[in-house]
Amino acid sequence: MIVFVSAGIHVTCMFEYQHLESFQQRRDTKTPVAYCNPSTHILTLIMRLRLFAGLAEVQPRPWFRPRMLSPVLCSDLAALEPEYTEADVISTVEFNQTGEFLATGDKGGRVVIFQREPQGEYNVYSTFQSHEPEFDYLKSLEIEEKINKIRWLPPHNPAHFLLTTNDKTVKLWKVSERDKRAEGYNLRDEEGRLKDLSTITTLQVPVLRPMDLLVEASPRRVFANAHAYHINSISVNSDCETYLSADDLRINLWHLNITDRSFNIVDLKPENMEDLSEVITVAEFHPHHCHLLAFSSSTGTTRLCDMRARALCDQHAKLFEEAVDPSRRSFFSEIVSSVSDVKFSHSGRYLLTRDYLTVKVWDLNMENKPLETYQVHDYLRTKLCSLYESDCIFDKFECAWNGTDSVIMTGAYNNYFRMFDRASLRDVTLEASREVCKRRAVLQPRRVCVGKKRKETDVSVDSLDFRKKILHTAWHPKENIIAIAASNNLYIFQDRMAPNGHHNTPEIQSAPPK
């Protein structure tokens, strides 16, 4: 365990990491690509999504031309840094239920799935184009292909299923493996040439022979035409047969097998759009109770609905809202209180909400104030005006629980992300950027200072880069592995203490995840 200094106190860091080499092999070569002996050090993987996408040969992007694959450029990745397009920016990250797979979606409508190898590192498993840009001719609106959310379905059979959504359409994808191929035609040979019919004296039934493993992604269902506004969330119910999709004003309930019908369960649209006072920002189902769903709004409230009580959930069962201190009220109060992400804890007892400046833990049994409030970047409170002008104030940061609900993670600016240990109240700021993720280097905690620099490594608020933001993060459901998306780069970090999936700190061991 590594010790670092934060605000003059020694704290224990849960995560430290080193840069492993970049890799470009394909999965079927079976070569361990980026691997470091976990027993000696933290395993760190930096994955450059754009490289994977290119290597999987799906939808090559303009930046990815054959010349880019030349060994010189690949070994000198820094040279590639400025050369990514908007389409390569990662827009969502999500682990599956076991943590064996990790899916990312990007603004170009692509989904890349990573699989964890037995040694522990994640390699590209499959890449596919989930959504294409479309045009709504009735409304003269362009529909972007950007993947807004990905959700994995609980395992059905050896194949894997995931829901992906852009602004308007949810799709169910199946990712499956095939390792056998049929051989033997009657009328043609294997190259497809026609045989001389006179040689055909008996019928031949095709036989299946082993072949190289092929991973295919196929669209199984398309759930379209149900949303007038932009979809911001999808969430699979614990009954495993329904899911919800939420847009700015409405939440719809779907059956996974039925694409032509969905039920509206929440509708915030006022009769007159001029009376519009809030929009839905996120909606999520409870992890165990099939009848509970939470949705948050731009006014900073989170509502819990009980679907047992009524078919329409416009009336909430609980409303989680913290009274704003009138003395601190300002022009930006409402904007910064808008909830950008809601996550139920794995236990189902707590709700994690992220607003612009804080991340809060709520007990489902206490509506009037959060159990815990953590400041993510309180030093920005004085900068809101310029953040408003640059639109940064509207950035939607996500948040995540660790497997045992003891640690919280969320993103910030300057490629920083924050972690809060709920028991010890310790927190840490880390940076996910290529410069610091050097080979075998241990990531150092960062400190942003408001006034004068106290240490060489401190960063002043004014030098933060607001274009570099970490919006999307995900935590492995069981182990201390996290995935961080920073523009077009995906970073996967693993706690060095957990080579075999067991963290050795007592508080985590005492409460093993379900």
Added chain:
Amino acid sequence: TKLDDSKMAGAEGDDSLYPIAVLIDELRNEDVQLRLNSIKKLSTIALALGVERTRTELLPFLTDTIYDEDEVLLALAEQLGSFTVLVGGPEFVHNLLPPLESLATVEETVVRDKAVESLRKISQEHSPVDLEVHFVPLVKRLASGDWFTSRTSACGLFSVCYPRVSSTVKAEIRQHFRTLCSDDTPMVRRAAASKLGEFAKVLELDYVKSDIIPLFTALASDEQDSVRLLAVEAGVSIATLLPQEDLEALVMPTLRQAAEDKSWRVRYMVADKFSELQKAVGPEITKTDLVPAFQNLLKDCEAEVRAAAANKVKVFCENLPEDSRETIIMTHILPCVKELVSDTNQHVKSALASVIMGLSTILGKDNTVEHLLPLFLVQLKDECPEVRLNIISNLDCVNEVIGIRQLSQSLLPAIVELAEDAKWRVRLAIIEYMPLLAGQLGVEFFDEKLNSLCMAWLIDHVFAIREAATCNLMKLVEKFGAEWAQNTIVPKVLGMANDSNYLHRMTTLFCINALSGVCGQEITTKHMLPVVLKMSTDQVANVRFNVARCLQKIGPVLDSSALQAEVKPVLEKLATDQDMDVKYFALEAISVLALA
């Protein structure tokens, strides 16, 4: 053609093999449609291969063909259900198990269900020995599979093998079923809950009491709403199996709890299955338990539940024990019904409106006039058109008991309002009830009050309404006869031929199309034909080609002299029209009427 060439060249090859060879090759074609086609002719392939090769080559290949499209797999699953003869008869039927087993594990529900259906079918063709040696092990494998897909499939197979196996195997099957009922995944518990009733039916009564009842109780209090609601249906099946004296102790506590479940979906299910439940538990429990439960459902806080219960009002009342039927309805049910008439939710009101008229036959004339008639009248004035429509569509029930005249005072304004509703679908719906109403109200009332409405629809601005209106006229003529038609509607219809709007002129033609058959030769020749022929010179091409189509349509009604003398010259003239479509339809009419 290349294939054909090589076929010619291979004259010495076995020609009869060729079509089969094509079918086999197309099992792997890239085109789904061709693969599907091949799968659907799987029996032809199997027949050509013979039973031996079907068993040793074709079936192993099919077992691994689970990567295909759903529709192909679905067809395959279905085919295999009737494949017994093709593998050599019942003796070899177990050879069909491996491909069906792999199909029973795919993720697509319809394919799995079809595979299970086929497995159930071929289970009957297994000898008792084969059943234990081959079929039961398959069921056990599926039941203990890693993936929920296989476990859900297993749920549907227990009931078909249970009656035909030894008591030790029976005990194992019961154990497997128990395990699945408490599976980790809600999908499997749902599958088990939905098969619980079916499984209970094949079990010995003692085991129903000792095994099924605890499972039923557990599923009915599952944490997942979707499981609990399926338990309701199982409860109904179980109730039919148990002797009356056991019902109270074993099933009723759980069913009572379901009727008061926290989740509206479960209560909805109880409401939806209420008449089945009523039959299953018998008259005594109905009186003591179901009547209060039904009252509660009719007053439920969730509109979906009230609507489902409202739908059952008539059937529930009908099936009440005769001795106390009227009292129960008058004292317990009717007060709730009265409240529902002014429910806040229109779906509830319209569900009630679709059945409420049925109560009149049960309650008889006096009660209907005193208690139900006021409700009908309120519903006829409801703000929601669907409610009014539902009342009107069921008028026949009331007609039998008290006669429709009692209602006509309120009926007429309701009909007129619906007839002029701003939504064309509402207008369409009321048009469809016109013939029924006309029959019940009689020709005089109709002529006086409704005829003008029917004619007004002919010039509606929505085509679907005009079309329905012409069809309505035809049905009215069927009811009231040709003479009535000649006096009341034909003049008005023909008058529209001179309208300045070409759409109205076309409506005349469409009406003639519909009416010529029911009006008969005389009216058609004397009154309609001249108008049609005159319209052949219309300046709008659409009218002209509809004249051609109209002539083709009414041709069979006319006699041959009229055809030759009047129709033929006009069609010949239209056949030289400068408009392509007019020409086309004129020529078509000439050839169909054989006038060339």
